[in-house]
Amino acid sequence: PEAHAQEPQMGGTLRMQMAIKAQRDPRTWDWSELANACRGWLEYLVDYQRDGSLQPVLLESWEASDDATTYTLHVRPGVTWNNGDPFTASDVAHNIERWCDASVEGNSMASRMGSLMENDAMREGAVEVVDDLTVRLNLSSPDIALIVSMADYPAAVVHPSFTGDDPVANPIGTGPYLPVSYDPGIGAVVERNPDHTWWNEGNGAYLDRIEFIDLGTDPASWIAAAEAGEIDLNYQAQGDIIDIFDAIGYPRSEAVTAATIAVRFNQDNAPYDNKDVRLALQKAVNNAIVLELGYNDLGIVAENHHVCPIHPEYAELPPIEADAAAAMARLEEAGHATTEFELISIDEPWQAETCDAVAAQMRDAGINITRTILPGATFWNDWTKYPFSATEWNMRPLGVQVLNLAYRTGGAWNETAFSNEEFDSLLDEANGIADADARREVMARIETIMQEEGVLIQPYWRSIFRNAAENVHGAEMHPTFVVDYVKYWKS
């Protein structure tokens, strides 16, 4: 049976619990679910693998210059769109241009393409179509994360005719599947496209049909559906839910990630503009206990600097220690012994629980803290402005990526209002070092600054989990929540 199990089996219908949200332009996607539903026909230039490597998909290969300012992309030959058009270098260029259009609200790709942009649009000459199968990118500044960014879920490659908002309504793509139905909040169905020859024929597209079932956010109903045999796997399970799924015959698969929760201060708001306050609050919290109580010990302890041991450039610093008494003393010194702090979080259970655990630690130390939990819809309205709140950060393959996004002075997603010249310039420097080991030295200093400035309490790096029935294969949890159902199969 062992050998038998290795051989992918063709056919079958897979039913997966996953939120189905209203579709829109891929570059503005803000939920991986949006991308996952479309992965059957919208493919990517490159894929990020579970093991951390990058695998070329619509590209065959690429090269970067040493200083990471010039990239040459080789387009995979023989790829066709499902309407029959061949896939060429100009399609690649067209997509990059789309990504660079910052005038589209919510286009998050624009923030990743900064080195190719100028005035909210693609810089003249940034992208050169060398020939039908070659594209050259000329960067204005070094960017080691450019190719990795192209594996991010909003970087789905669309046909030049795609204008509207909805990739389901007009599903022209290069992949082997086609959408059958798509009802936000209810579910979606994709089926294998019989009229299209997929470039990677034979290495996937095993399933005939995939049904996504949106069961809402309440994990109890996922369990109920599983108990009733209505789903084969879930999208993601958290905390005790994982155990329950285990118990009812849906074993878990784990992905160790650099995804985390940032319990961050906004330095524009008093009293968090006071570094002593920040450090005192940090000191009151034992990250290991937060991991245990807030996240069931399903991850690894983090060190308040937002660089993960699995990042290639991670530099190990001396361990941090919690000390409730010292924390309170420091707070007293800063004159905030009786100040009432308010920790805001979204209503997502694991985040709320983590914050509850953080708050409980602070309370144990004698700090006066209250909690506020906001529903998702409202939380995101002001997520960068809350004085003291927790934000979930998905994993980025490189350590510098999140730092660039979230801690650089004036960054759009800089929710901490952290502004430190040394940090900014060190980050610039790191961005230009393509070699990870070389980058690590700069990183050590960057991480230290983060800790010394008390930018955030980052209790842990979370592992993420998926439970699937035993006859589902290839569907192990992916660190960036990729559901590449093209590769899944059922026995």
Add this chain to the structure above:
Amino acid sequence: MDPLNWFEILARMAQQFLPVWVALVVTYALSIRFKRRLGLYGKLFDSTVGMIGFGIVLFWLFTALFADLIVTHDALSQVSGMRNEPPGSALRDPRDLYPYYLLGGDSLARDVFSRMVMGAREVLRIAPFAAMISFMIGITLGLPAGYFGGKLDTGLTFLANLVLAFPVILLFFLLVAPEIQETIIPSVMAGILFLVPILFVTILLNARFFTQPAKRNLYVGGVLLVGVWAYAGLVFDADPVGLWSMSPNLLNVFVAVVFVNAPTVFRIVRGITLDIKSRDYVAAAQTRGEGPWYIMLWEILPNARGPLIVDFCLRIGYTTILLGTLGFFGLGVSPESPDWGSTINAGRRLLTVYPHPALVPAIALMSLVLGLNLLADGLREESLKD
């Protein structure tokens, strides 16, 4: 240490509840002794159903009162190693803490027993108070609507029906939303809603004592003083002494709950008023030349108390359920609050493996509502008998 068995758990819980038992015994002994002199309350002790119901309600009431004496742990503190532990589990490292989690730990390693006890306080702090304000509003509007009739009645009834036509949950989603919390809407509504009780008592006393200005000024002045003080604290959070205050969140919940309940009370009061106003003693008051408010508040209202008290009991129960509903939709009061609704909702996810964190507050909530219902039933039965 070994975990406790069920017998030990029960024994230890009974021990923790000692203050409640004492208070219960004293109350019952006194009440039964003097029941003939205590009017409707005394009659309650003639009805088994009523006594059981009252006992349950009183149990929770005393639990709320003596919560600080009863709890074994802080309701918010989390103890390492106690996540989802079953009832009777011993603490790994008790130090100076109570060595057991009597009813186990929840998913955040907090003591389920203590949370349930503190939850009683949380629930009994809001529900009766909200029901009371609803009643005052329903009464203040229902009396004139029933008494004067005409356009006023038509208008108020339309408004009441308007609110009643609103699906409760939609109303909650619209009113308890955090976005609304930041606007002035809750404050304005609270401003209006909390004004009514003050007006109510003022008119009540004025109607009664206007023939004796000295007394009237004293009473009304006193009421206004306390009223304005509480009002400033509750609505504007501007109480100089700091006795009265309400978080915007709570205020919002409060306003929403009152808003949902008041129209129903209005309808009941209006109906009773229509009935009572045709009685001769009302006519007698009219022939004395009494003002309409005196007649409404002193002639009609006291005689409507029977059904109103019954409904009040039911309404507290209903409000408790409503608060739970809010918790169910994540709209509840403060997030760590041990109130039963949110606790049930939090515990329900793990129900199939760790039933205790959800079951304990669920049973508590059920028993309180059941008690209130039984009490109302007993009261209804006894008030009909004479």
Add this chain to the structure above:
Amino acid sequence: MLLFLLRRIGLMLVTALCLTFVVFALTNMPAKLETLAKTQAGSRMSDAEVTSWLERNGYAEPMLVRYGEWLGVMPGWVRVDADGSVTGRCVALRGTDDAAGERCGLLQGDWGFSTRFRAEVSDVIAARLGATGLLMMWVLIVMVPMALIVGVLAGMREGSRTDRTLSTFAIASTATPEYVSGVLFIALLASSTVGISPILAEWGWIDGRVLFQGNARSAIEDITLSNFTLPVLTIALYGMGYVARITRASMTEVMTQQYIRTARLKGVAFSKIVLRHALRNALIAPFTVIMLQIPWLLNGVVISEVLFSYPGFGWTLYEAAVNNDIELLLAASVVAVVVVLVTQLISDIGYVYLNPRIRIS
């Protein structure tokens, strides 16, 4: 009769108008619009992006104007972009550029567009109402006879042991809110680890892993005993106690009436007294209550549909509220008002037909 109906319909319209305006006002507050923009166009948008999105999608006009647009008394908004493409409320709804500048609101039969479900509101509501209609039908089929039987049996002989037992049961059932009973039912009947399902499965009494399904999603396609029992039971149980108590009260009252005594002293047997003399009179009050319960059950429907993820009207209402789907919410409130007032109407008319005392005079 006609005049009466017209008056009622008029009242309904006015109520709906007031109500939708309140809903409109509350859902269109700046903060809520911001939420909408973010759920629609990306949760991590900047403020400037939000403003421009709102402007481009017609949310920037004054609220009254937009309420007028929704009603259909004002022409829908139109926007001509620099590149000449025309967008607008009616363009989107009708699908042609010609419609720009027309009125397309409720009066024209356009219920608007649901931002959450990306579909015409009328389609969404129609589909979901159908689903809830089925649910309600089963709830009533289960609840009403059970409640009436319990109530009549209990009220038949006040104070008897049957009465005490059944009344306590009825009270307990009203004291158990849906979110408690639903949860208990799932734990008890729909879990393969606790409750009775594992035992039954072990004995081989049930084929699947669980007795009933704790999830009713599959009921949209095919209603089965297994997937529909729990949601129906959950709603029915809470309402049942209430109706049963009303029936009991009504029955006990009727049983003390003179005419029952007359019948007894005429020599009518007890069972006949209950069936022929008491029942009809006793059922007048519960009838009204049952009708008035229907809108009240909506609460339970929302909870139960969300709990069992059954996409009906209650679930839609929840989703619309959570996602600030303005036009869907408005339509849902109109439906709610209509349901409330129509049931009231039926209850009034039914009362008259059941109660000969009013009918003839």
Add this chain to the structure above:
Amino acid sequence: MSDWTPNQPILEIENLSISFFTRLREIPAVMDFSCRVMAGEAMGLVGESGCGKSTVALAVMRDLGVNGRITGGTIRFKGRDLTNMGQEALRKIRGSEIAMIYQEPMASLNPAMKIGAQLAEVPMIHQKMARAEALKLARQVVADVRLPDPDRILDAYPHQLSGGQQQRIVIAMALMSKPALLILDEPTTALDVTVEAGIVDLVGELAEKYGTSMLFISHNLGLVMEVCDRITVMYSGEAVETGDIKDVFDKMRHPYTQALFRSIPLPGASKTARPLQAIPGNFPLPHERPPGCNFGPRCTYFEAGRCDAREIPMVPVAGDERHDSRCLRIDEIDWSASRAAETGEARAPIGDVVLEMQEVRKYYEVSASTLFRGGDPKVVKANETLSFDAREGETLAIVGESGCGKSTFAKVLMGLETATGGQIMLFDENVQSTPIQARNTDTVSSLQMVFQNPFDTLNPSMSVGRQIVRALEIFGVGKNDAERQQRMLELLDLVKLPREFATRMPRQLSGGQKQRVGIARAFAGNAKVVIADEPVSALDVSVQAAVTELLMDIQRKNKTTLLFISHDLSIVRYLSDRVLVMYLGHVVELGTTEQVFAPPYHPYTEALLSAVPIADTRIEKKRIVLEGDIPSAVNPPPGCPFQTRCRWKSQVPGNLCETEVPPLRDVGGGLQLKCHLSQEILDGMEPVFTFAAE
């Protein structure tokens, strides 16, 4: 079947004791009650409210409810003991051999069943008759009770019939299977006198026709006299005297019976000449009965040590057949001795006009049926052109059937409603369109009202004293609380209530006591004019007398003008100076009491008088039974309001009665009539009452 023969008693109750078991105590409602009804006999059962009349009746039906139990004695029906009969056997007897008729006709009929079905049920159950046949029988019985158009009635629901018609249906239902015994528990109390007269006639006739025995329960001695052959007087759970009607009425042999008769106004009684005598003290509650004779504490012939020593047995009265009394001193008392206080006080002098009403009209607008037919509102003409005046110290009685507009008039006068037209002058002040809130305190306090229902006039949740003090506060009497308190106690004295009643709650008072408090409250502001809207009609006869006397007393003392509204002509005759007879909102007759009660009469007054049952064997009465029902005030008949029921109509030439409202004209001596009848016919009218013997 037992060996019962028709010459044995059909119902024989022996030493019956019945108790109700409440949570607090056992209430012995009936003790040692015996009574015997022969075939074809009508037995009357009289006594004060609460003395156990209904309990006896229900015991015969074996329907005492969950907490009632027969604790001793036997009830034999046709020789069979009912007390230990099984349910099934009982069911066979109920409705077929014993039938019962209750006080409230409306409540006795199932509102949701057609009359026909309810009637037909009886033979269908007992004789297993087919439905069609049963309906035919029903039709016949309905015709027997003289209901017009039986087919329509069989097909109607109860509410479509008037009260009188309903009561006839109830009687019909009882007669459906020709029962041997008919129990009637106050069958006419809820009905108007004119309707009552019809029913009483009917019952008598039918009993004769069907040969039914009757147990007739009533507190109205007059009624009992008209219907029954024999009577049993009950007091506090036991029979105190029983015998033939004539024997008991003329030669009563128990102090209670005597006292009862003295407290009802008989023709000839008058407030100045032969005042009523209330029985002193209160009726004992069943569980607070004194030892020995129950009536002892209230009896003028009470002899301590003897009457309260032991149970008193029933003893036969010498010289009479089947006449028993429960009195120890039956042979010692001089039963023919006239009453102690034979002379009443002189009537108060009558002063100036204090109140004058001119052409007062009150119309109500009512929108018809609320639900289905909206549209045009209808007008209820509750009062039509009322004109009269009242003087200081005078008692003006206003009589008329239910719904004729008496209370409306009172409300208009009080200012609770404003008149539609006309003038009301109170002490030369026009108060016609001034609602009460706008009147000044003096006017308000000088014009007060005593209400009909004693159980309703006091706020149940305020102590008696408080309610009086509140009136004092409002009327501005007294400077401070202490003074008002003092005045309140004086008022309690005035109405002869003990002072400790001040702290009692109304529910701790009996009906008569409540009514006294109501009176005290009305006089709190030294009222000059008091309107009493049926102040005693809800009270027991003996209490009635006491309250009436009290009102008279106060009137004499304060020179109050009393407007006494009533439908009870006996009491009106007893206490009023002048009488105003109303019919359908119109004043049909107005004159002094003597004038009104003697010919010439308005035809309506004549009928009203003849309908009054008189508990005096010496008086003979003309029987005039009014046909038809009282017309609705919403669409009154054209012309004379009474023309639809008037037996004199044929005497008026042409169709004057149908077309023209007659004017109110003086027919001599100040008597005013609203009638088209010519003076000769009026002068030729015969008196309704004649004293037979004298």
